[in-house]
Amino acid sequence: MARQCSLTNVKGLVGNSVSHSQRKTKRVQQPNLIKKRIFIPEENRTVTLRLTARALRTLNKKGIHQFLKENGIKV
Template identity: 55%
Template sequence: MARVCDLTGKRPRVGNNVSHANNKTKRRFNPNLQKKRFYIPEEDAWITLKVSTSALRTINKNGISAVLKKAVAQGYIMY
């Protein structure tokens, strides 16, 4: 299962663990993804999306229809 947000396209980032002795080892910063069901009243249907928590806040602010329309325009989702 890929760690990619369906609406924003957020992916894991790469960085370093830095110890007190300044030793650096590679690590990954994964996005905080949640599996969530959304109801779309225009289509009278439920869809399940894997979204980041920041995308959930955007959905709460703007509504699922507006966010889906923007994600389709940016090419993150085929809808």
């Protein structure tokens, strides 16, 4: 399973680690993923999603139905 948000498809970014002597080596900056069970009242069922912390905050603010509708996602 990829380290990716189920709803927003956010993935890791590639950048450089820079030491004190300015040597650069590649590194990956991973998203802050959380495994969360969410109840969908319209369908009367629970789904398990891997969400970023930002997507979880948006879900708490807007609600699951509105968030899915705005992004055109079928669960």
